[in-house]
Amino acid sequence: EAGVAQSPRYKIIEKRQSVAFWCNPISGHATLYWYQQILGQGPKLLIQFQNNGVVDDSQLPKDRFSAERLKGVDSTLKIQPAKLEDSAVYLCASSSTGQRNTGELFFGEGSRLTVL
């Protein structure tokens, strides 16, 4: 079974530039998550999708971050404009159990963003 795919693996940009990350979840997984992991910290949820609808985006800095999952499969996370504090690994995860999801997530390898 193919895992969660993410790209790019690494990205270096200057502050105020924009960046986009892509995620393709495990086939058939209805729920998709984007997490931000800052060095030395645990992952923090940014947004959760159920199919193509947003379940929770309460921690997403909406003035600069946006995410979409238009067809209920793959997803993109965009940052515009980037700030120095956005330097982090952006993790995508998916899970299969829908509304009664007990929280077992499958993670991709992450996209490491460095903002200079």
Add this chain to the structure above:
Amino acid sequence: AQSVSQHNHHVILSEAASLELGCNYSYGGTVNLFWYVQYPGQHLQLLLKYFSGDPLVKGIKGFEAEFIKSKFSFNLRKPSVQWSDTAEYFCAVNAGGGKLIFGQGTELSVKP
């Protein structure tokens, strides 16, 4: 608000030593608890999980964890660590609706 606290930021052990990593959570409802591991250069993967029933759960590679409801704890243990256990370990709680709240992680270094 829900939170997870891991007691140690960095643990250094010699091979064959016993391991216990502390995890405490703050959540008022029914909990599902997890330990995830991230080996160097790899993605986060599930080590073990507690949903209900026997509070002592066993995971992969000889790891186990005990859920103590009265202490709001879910500590991870292994009787004898190996060099290959070098990794970062994250405790997490399901805060409802499938959302996981993670602790800050514990980096384990095992000296050969």
